[in-house]
Amino acid sequence: MLKGRHLIEPADLSIKEIDEICSLAEQILVDPAAFADVCRGKILATLFFEPSTRTRLSFEAAMLRLGGSYLGFADAAGSSTTKGESLSDTIRTVASYTDVIAMRNPKEGAALLASKYSDIPIINAGDGGHQHPTQTLTDLLTIRSIKGGFNDLTIGLCGDLKFGRTVHSLAKAMSRYQRVKFILISPSELQIPEYITSQVFKRSGIEYSTEERLEDVIGDLDVLYMTRVQKERFFNEQDYIRLKDSYILDNEKMKLAKKSLIVLHPLPRVNEIAPEVDDDPRAAYFKQVKFGMYARMALIAKLTGAI
Numbered sequence: 001m002l003k004g005r006h007l008i009e010p011a012d013l014s015i016k017e018i019d020e021i022c023s024l025a026e027q028i029l030v031d032p033a034a035f036a037d038v039c040r041g042k043i044l045a046t047l048f049f050e051p052s053t054r055t056r057l058s059f060e061a062a063m064l065r066l067g068g069s070y071l072g073f074a075d076a077a078g079s080s081t082t083k084g085e086s087l088s089d090t091i092r093t094v095a096s097y098t099d100v101i102a103m104r105n106p107k108e109g110a111a112l113l114a115s116k117y118s119d120i121p122i123i124n125a126g127d128g129g130h131q132h133p134t135q136t137l138t139d140l141l142t143i144r145s146i147k148g149g150f151n152d153l154t155i156g157l158c159g160d161l162k163f164g165r166t167v168h169s170l171a172k173a174m175s176r177y178q179r180v181k182f183i184l185i186s187p188s189e190l191q192i193p194e195y196i197t198s199q200v201f202k203r204s205g206i207e208y209s210t211e212e213r214l215e216d217v218i219g220d221l222d223v224l225y226m227t228r229v230q231k232e233r234f235f236n237e238q239d240y241i242r243l244k245d246s247y248i249l250d251n252e253k254m255k256l257a258k259k260s261l262i263v264l265h266p267l268p269r270v271n272e273i274a275p276e277v278d279d280d281p282r283a284a285y286f287k288q289v290k291f292g293m294y295a296r297m298a299l300i301a302k303l304t305g306a307i
């Protein structure tokens with residue numbers, strides 16, 4: 001039963017619940033008219049203390065397509081946060097007006113804190129470099145729809161594995177499936193946090209290796225998950241400039257990959273996937289964008305008890 005629950009990180013959902021959300025998203029995708037009214041009278045709040053294009057707009061589009069409404073802010077500068085209001089007071093206030101809250105905040109742990117002060121569901125739409133569980137639902141729905149399931153996959157995570165919250169959430173979620181392997185492709189300064197290898201991969205018996213060169217391993221992959229170097233999380237601009245173009249996926253590298261590879265990216269991209277790759281049938285990142293809205297429709301419908 002998902003009604004009334006918070007979603008702070010992927011582990012808040014069981015494998016069975018993830019399957020239920022993906023199945024519902026697939027049903028909505030096939031017959032959206034059948035779901036066009038299920039959230040009539042319900043209100044989603046989108047509280048974005050950090051910039052976003054896909055996450056905020058897909059949440060708002062999702063609620064509108066379910067027949068509900070939304071309110072909120074895309075920039076905390078227009079809210080009473082600038083007067084010094086605490087996050088807990090903001091959440092208690094917004095929870096008085098709405099039925100579900102999707103919040104993005106630069107502070108790691110902010111969504112968990114918000115959930116302590118809310119009697120309506122809090123959905124973590126990204127908390128600093130920590131977690132981004134609805135991007136993970138998006139990624140899982142995309143993988144399931146194209147690959148038919150989650151078992152027996154070799155997944156390459158490439159780019160900024162240190163600060164990329166989508167990578168942390170996806171690694172945790174995929175580690176619960178059978179015979180999944182990870183190849184972690186990053187510069188040494190941007191390696192995945194130690195807690196993911198020790199507390200997630202090792203505890204789950206997940207096979208993983210670390211690599212620096214994408215071209216050496218791209219041929220082994222079923223899924224390549226490219227990520228942007230997260231400029232906003234760097235303390236030193238020189239380090240960002242030095243590392244930002246560490247990986248650029250282009251048609252030459254795609255020639256080394258399997259015909260069945262899928263390339264994912266949470267977006268926004270900067271330089272890490274050359275535009276020429278967009279025409280390759282293995283490029284799935286714009287399909288992924290669309291799946292994100294359906295995943296969020298299913299999630300909203302479940303958390304609000306509409307379905």
Ligand code: CP
Nearest residue numbers: 052053054055266267
């Ligand atoms: N994938 C993602 O979170 O994109 P936005 O930052 O545009 O929301």
